[in-house]
Amino acid sequence: xxxxxxxxxxxxxxxxxxxxxxxxxxxxxxxxxxxxxxxxxxxxxxxxxxxxxxxxxxxxxxxxxxxxxxxxxxxxxxxxxxxxxxxxxxxxxxxxxxxxxxxxxxxxxxx
Amino acid sequence: xxxxxxxxxxxxxxxxxxxxxxxxxxxxxxxxxxxxxxxxxxxxxxxxxxxxxxxxxxxxxxxxxxxxxxxxxxxxxxxxxxxxxxxxxxxxxxxxxxxxxxxxxxxxxxxxxxx
Numbered sequence: 321x322x323x324x325x326x327x328x329x330x331x332x333x334x335x336x337x338x339x340x341x342x343x344x345x346x347x348x349x350x351x352x353x354x355x356x357x358x359x360x361x362x363x364x365x366x367x368x369x370x371x372x373x374x375x376x377x378x379x380x381x382x383x384x385x386x387x388x389x390x391x392x393x394x395x396x397x398x399x400x401x402x403x404x405x406x407x408x409x410x411x412x413x414x415x416x417x418x419x420x421x422x423x424x425x426x427x428x429x430x431x
Numbered sequence: 432x433x434x435x436x437x438x439x440x441x442x443x444x445x446x447x448x449x450x451x452x453x454x455x456x457x458x459x460x461x462x463x464x465x466x467x468x469x470x471x472x473x474x475x476x477x478x479x480x481x482x483x484x485x486x487x488x489x490x491x492x493x494x495x496x497x498x499x500x501x502x503x504x505x506x507x508x509x510x511x512x513x514x515x516x517x518x519x520x521x522x523x524x525x526x527x528x529x530x531x532x533x534x535x536x537x538x539x540x541x542x543x544x545x546x
Contacts, residue, residue, distance in 0.1 A: 324474070351532050353532065353533075355536075360538060361538060362435075362437075362520065362536040362537055362538040362539055363475070363520065363522075363534075363536040364536070365533055365534065365535075368532055368533065370532060378533065379535075410474050410475070412474075414532075416532070417526070419465055419477035419480060420475075420477065420534065421477070422467075422474030422475045422476070423474050424472070424473050424474045425472075425473075425474055
């Protein structure tokens with residue numbers, strides 16, 4: 321079982337560029353979410369999905385888009401990257417009411 | 432405003448002794464609490480949880496205590512081992528309010544267990 325797989329592991333972008341962070345899970349989890357971790361800030365919820373075709377905003381959604389066309393995949397899109405989006409991004413998934421399983425993260429630097 | 436607070440950024444203990452990590456919360460809607468452990472360059476991994484209907488939950492060397500009136504929980508690790516050295520995050524959710532999917536995390540505490 322691969323669990324939650326995030327790609328890429330590292331990415332450097334220039335301000336204004338766009339990119340998609342990929343997240344896939346093979347556990348048939350209904351719930352998927354994206355968090356960002358900044359130094360001294362803990363993890364903050366960006367967007368989440370409770371099932372295919374359903375997404376909603378978390379605590380810090382601005383500058384990010386998501387979609388959930390399949391149960392397995394939950395990509396996070398940055399339409400126009402800004403230095404404030406430099407962070408480590410974690411994708412997570414779970415069954416309803418169960419603890420989140422996290423991927424190993426994508427470290428993004430925006431210059 | 433921080434709803435989940437871990438006021439100790441770091442903690443250092445000797446191998447074999449007890450580690451106590453603390454967490455406070457302000458949102459009275461929170462009714463489910465979790466502890467996650469994180470090693471460098473890895474994602475957080477679930478450690479232990481507790482529902483607000485309990486005041487203690489135990490799993491091997493790990494015990495979580497919940498004091499609802501004080502809005503305080505703590506994680507006890509006994510005995511501590513060098514492999515326990517990691518960042519520990521406290522997290523909370525409001526399950527009964529329909530927000531069981533959304534976790535609010537504290538800033539984390541770096542635990543170092545010295546051999």
